[in-house]
Every structure is written in C-alpha cells, then in structure tokens.
Amino acid sequence: MPSSSLSSSSVGKRTFAPPWCFCEVQAVVRYSTTKANPGLPFLGCPKYNTKGLAYCKYFKWADIELQEYANELSRKEEELEKRLFEVEIQVTELRKIVDEFKKREMELVLLERESVLSCAM
Numbered sequence: 001m002p003s004s005s006l007s008s009s010s011v012g013k014r015t016f017a018p019p020w021c022f023c024e025v026q027a028v029v030r031y032s033t034t035k036a037n038p039g040l041p042f043l044g045c046p047k048y049n050t051k052g053l054a055y056c057k058y059f060k061w062a063d064i065e066l067q068e069y070a071n072e073l074s075r076k077e078e079e080l081e082k083r084l085f086e087v088e089i090q091v092t093e094l095r096k097i098v099d100e101f102k103k104r105e106m107e108l109v110l111l112e113r114e115s116v117l118s119c120a121m
C-alpha cells in the first residue's frame with residue numbers, strides 16, 4: 001500500500017511565492033551580470049529586456065526575499081514552540097490533578113475497608 005496516498009496537502013504549504021512587480025506580474029529570478037555582484041540571484045520584472053514590452057523597474061535581491069521568507073517561517077516556529085511550552089505546562093497541571101484524584105481514591109478505598117471492618121465486628 002503506498003504511504004504517499006496519505007494526504008500531504010493538509011501539511012502546511014511551504015511553497016515560495018514570488019512577489020509581484022510594479023506591473024502586477026509575478027517577478028522572476030534573474031542572475032546579476034554586474035562586476036560587483038556576479039551571478040547573484042535577484043527578482044525582476046519578467047518583461048525586462050523583452051522587445052516591444054514595457055517593463056517596470058522592480059528589483060529585489062532574491063536572497064533578501066528568501067531571507068524574509070525564512071524569517072517568517074522561524075517566527076511561526078517560535079510561536080509553535082511557545083504553544084508547545086504552554087501545552088506542556090497544562091499537561092503537568094493535569095497530571096497533578098490526576099495524582100490528587102488517585103490519592104483521594106486510595107483514601108476512600110481505605111475508609112471503605114475500615115467501615116466494613118468496623119461493621120463486621
């Protein structure tokens with residue numbers, strides 16, 4: 001049985017969506033050809049350098065964009081860790097309550113035995 005049939009779509013969407021450029025088209029990744037930053041990826045207008053098409057001056061270094069995306073992910077992770085911590089505290093509290101109940105139960109059992117014994121005598 002293929003385990004891949006288990007729904008993977010419910011697992012958080014982690015796909016990276018490129019931002020929109022000034023002419024409301026999704027920016028594309030290009031590679032810098034300048035001497036200062038050779039081969040560095042950046043996001044730019046997809047119409048740039050296309051004959052007959054007007055393009056905008058949208059420009060953003062791709063690593064900055066990815067960094068922001070990574071920051072967002074780590075923020076979410078921090079939030080989850082905080083919640084996990086809160087849940088752990090609640091579990092500890094609940095365990096205390098359960099222990100308390102067990103103690104009382106034991107006490108009741110002992111009391112019951114005592115009363116049964118005193119009646120039998």
Ligand SMILES: [Zn+2]
Nearest residue numbers: 021023045056
């Ligand atoms: Zn554009």
